[in-house]
Amino acid sequence: MVQLVCSPDLRARLERELAAHDVELGTGNRWVLVERGYEVPVGCPAIVFDALDFMDVVRLLVAGVREQHGAVRSVVGQRGSAFVVLTAREVVYLEAAAEGIVARTASGRDRVRGTLQHYEVSWAGLGFVRINRSQLVNLAHVREIVPWFNSRYVLRLAGGEELEVSKTYAKRLRSALKI
Template sequence: MVQLLCSDKVYEKLKQELTKYQIEIEQDSDWVLVEKGYDLPEGKLSVVFDAMDYMNVIKLLVSGIREGTHYMDTLTGLTENKFVVFEPRDVVYLEAGPDGLMAFTKSGRYSIKETLQYYETLWAPKGFIRINKSQLVNLLHVKEIIPWFNSRYVLRTDNNAELEVSKMFSKKLRNTLNI
């Protein structure tokens, strides 16, 4: 639960994002998100943020407040008209496509809910990194990193998939892996 002290426009954006992560908005919460320029409430833990950076506040909450919850540590995917529950560590990569979001594991491919942004935010501490506009990879499953043309890379995973890291995301990969 969190309280919001912000403009109406930012309130609606935060409410929409917080709902995705099942974080409730409540006036009597001990946690308060305060947009820069608003007065800090007394006796409450406050996080001050700039309206332009409201997504950073969401990332902070998701990685901090909810770190110990169980449902973050499992994923439900649909394949062949049956649901399968598995852990993030079993996911080799996620891919957004015309059929929605797919989770690829060593044992198969599963249709999952939510967005790539949702899992990028939630699973970054678990070793997942965005490699292009439609894929998120689990670095624990990367066997080889092959330098490619124009400052790009190809990642070969342990399920023998070859994933291209776009030029835009190459710098983040290099910084993350110190290469």
């Protein structure tokens, strides 16, 4: 269980994000998330964070919960009128498209439920990294990283596709790859 000590506006956002990842909230806590500037409760582990970094805290907490319970390593996708089970390993990248979130695999494109933000948090430990506003890539399928102009990169994937890493997300990619 997680207890929140923060402003009411941030509380609403944190409750929504944590509920999306099935993290229980309450006072019988194992962890406390404390917004910087608020009093830290005594007697249980606390994570103190800046309000602007609340999604990083959610990622950290969810990654820990997933490690304890085992990460969700598959998703159900829709291919035409049939449903298919896709493992995270076979998903090359996820993207926001007109029809919703689409998982690109070697065998095609499948519509999946959820949001990119959900997959960014829950599959981060499986090697998925956000590369722009509309795409997450599985680093296991990246064959080449090409420096591009204006502090950006182009990722060449195993299947020959190329995806552009925006300047905003290039720093996160470098951090994830330790380059």
